[in-house]
Amino acid sequence: MPDSDNENDPRPFRRDGTDHRIHNVDARTLRAIAHPLRLRLLNTLREFGPATASKLGDRLGESSGATSYHLRRLAESGLVEDAPELGKGRERWWRSVHDGSMFETTDFRTHADPEVRGAIDFVLHETATAHAQELNTWLGTMGDWPEEWQRSWDLSDFKLRLTPELALELSGKVQALMESYRDIIPEDTEGSATVRTHLHVFPRPSE
Incomplete structure (x- = not known):
């Protein structure tokens, strides 16, 4: 499928310098994901791969009827599709x-x-909540992981004085660094695991 920036294309996307397809959200698809279950379904499919409505329902604690309905709504917006094979x-x-x-x-x-405007606020707050839940899950289960992983995680924050332009530059450099590590470890590498990294950059008042 060719890259597309056409707003009328139901599945516009760009490539991020690799083979990964990144969806350019528009107002129509934003409305589609501004629903708690649809957002969770989409994120689950992206993280864990293809699944049936029943499997997704079991993972998310929802009925297959609910997951089927909302998967169809996501499909209408070009965000998910059948995997008939x-x-x-x-x-x-x-x-x-x-x-x-x-x-x-x-x-x-x-x-x-x-x-x-309401949809973007919802998606942003849901994303922030999901980040916090992922971190809390790790904190609650890190004892189940090998000692090497218990020494390899990080929870840091930094206070910097920047201009908006420098903040944007910083985010771009960090994202580029993250992308440089993508796909360098084969899926079946012994001792490897999927690592989740959150990037938060935002200003705070001085007082």
């Missing part, structure tokens, strides 16, 4: 069309449609 009989498998999403927050925070 994985199904047996009437079994229907779903996969994410993209590997991740990107958007410019200010494009939506100043949008003329209040529904869009």
Whole structure:
């Protein structure tokens, strides 16, 4: 599928310098993911790969009827699709069309449609909540991991004085560094694990 920046394309995406497809969120797809279960379904498919509505329901503690309905809504927006080669009989498998999403927050925070402004606020707060949940899960289960991993994790924060331009530059450099580590370890490498990294950059008042 060619790269596309056309707003009328139901599945616009760009490549991030690798083979990973990054979805460029527009107002239509933003509305589609501004729902707690749809956002969780999309993130789960992206992290763990294709699954049926039943498997997703079991993982997320939802009924297969609810997951089926919201998967269809995501499919209508071009965010997920059938994976027919994985199904047996009437079994229907779903996969994410993209590997991740990107958007410019200010494009939506100043949008003329209040529904869009509400949708971006919801997605941002849900994302922040998910980050906190992932970190708390690690803190609660780190004792189950080998000692090497218990010495390899990090929980740091830094206080820097920057201009908006330098803050943007910093984020770009950190993201580029993260991408330089992508796919250098084969899936079956002994002792390896998927590592989750959160990047938060935001200003705080001086007083």
